[in-house]
Amino acid sequence: MTDRPPPNPIWETALDWLLLIQENPDDPEINRRLNHWRASAPEHDAAYRKALKVWSLSGEALSLPVAAEPAPMPMPTALRPPARLSRRKRALVGAAMAASALLMWGPDWQAMQADYRSPTAEHRTITLSDGSQMLLDSNTLADVQYNSEQREVTLLRGQAFFSVTHDANRAFYVNAGDVRVRVTGTAFAVNLDDNGVDVSVESGTVAVQTPQASASATHLLGHGDQLHFAANDQRTRIVQLPQEQIAPWRRWQLVAVDQSIDDVIMQLRRYQPGLIVLTDKALGQRRITAALNLRDPKRALQTAIAPLGGRLQDNVPYTLIVSTKP
Known part of the structure; x- marks a missing residue:
């Protein structure tokens, strides 16, 4: 059985800060302590940023003061965490945030x-x-x-x-x-x-x-x-x-060894802004072995399909259309 992590105290503390700052947006002492907590460790700041992003989906963002990222500052000698809110209240906030994430609709919800x-x-x-x-x-x-x-x-x-x-x-x-x-x-x-x-x-x-x-x-x-x-x-x-x-993408290289054009296009989509549309299923099943330059995904795609009789059209904005030459 795969081990699962225990409840994350950093995430729970981020929720505590979120509620506390919502209820006291103009309190300078609370804001100062929050900024110290966020700056004291990268995972603290990441957890709070995540809480702000997801909470904003519930429609409550306007009631939250979203300040600029705090500049790094030295850790105070006695950094007090926020007062622990009730488990029920924190659970309600977490549930609302989760529901908002589930209701979100868009291509980049992840x-x-x-x-x-x-x-x-x-x-x-x-x-x-x-x-x-x-x-x-x-x-x-x-x-x-x-x-x-x-x-x-x-x-x-x-x-x-x-x-x-x-x-x-x-x-x-x-x-x-x-x-x-x-x-x-x-x-x-x-x-x-x-x-x-x-x-x-x-x-x-x-x-x-x-x-x-x-x-x-x-x-x-x-x-x-x-x-x-x-x-x-x-x-x-x-x-x-x-x-x-092993991870040739670190050198901006795609090494395709007996890979289908379908697979090559799937990988190139990570690097090409917009869409890549394949209109010929048979071409997608053809296989190639090649080293392609990921810094220029359009040219890499042309290099992959040209020997197989494929052609690339880019007359539609933000769209590359791959088909077989007539």
Whole structure:
């Protein structure tokens, strides 16, 4: 059985601050203490920003003072947390925020759950509070939850490369879809897309839990191993990868080895603003082997389809149409 994290005290404290500042928006002492709490640790600020974003969906944003991000300041000698609100009141706030998130309608609703995101066609490096680093690929979303017992990152969309600082007392977990990765200190990549989840190890070892694996039968991966968990048939496959094929997106390169055009287009959508529309199903099933430049996804797409008789049209704004030449 997969371990689940205990209730997060940082998130609960963020909710306490949210309610306190709503009820006392003009109190300078409360605002000063809130800013100190947010500046004292990155996870504090991330939790409060997330609370503000999601709470705004309930229509209550106008009653909340949304100030600019506080500048870092030294930790006070005695930083008092907010008075603990009743469990019932905090639960009602949490339920309202969850309901608002469920009611939200839009193409990028996952972004509201994320602590960190990377824009289209950009990478973003995040240094977490324990010194671990998380490199986000283009159009990637990640949520971070740290507590005294464990460190946990949930990849909501896209792919990321992790360089994890060893901590014997707190394991590091990455959740991606139905897959859970446990590490102590290593470097590895995780990719989440419509096809499933890939976990690729550059150094060290990781234990990967999939829906079929029991707690005593996790998949142990070492240097060069890649696990693919397929979303459609729930099967797991482990292969060996050469070093240069482990997260080549870090070098802005897509290495397609016997991949279908469908799969290549799915990956290029992360880097291309707007839409990529494939009108020929048969072309989508054709397979290629190529190294493509992700800094120019339009040209990469042209390079992929040209040898197969494909053509690319861009006469519709923000839309690339892929078809077969007549």
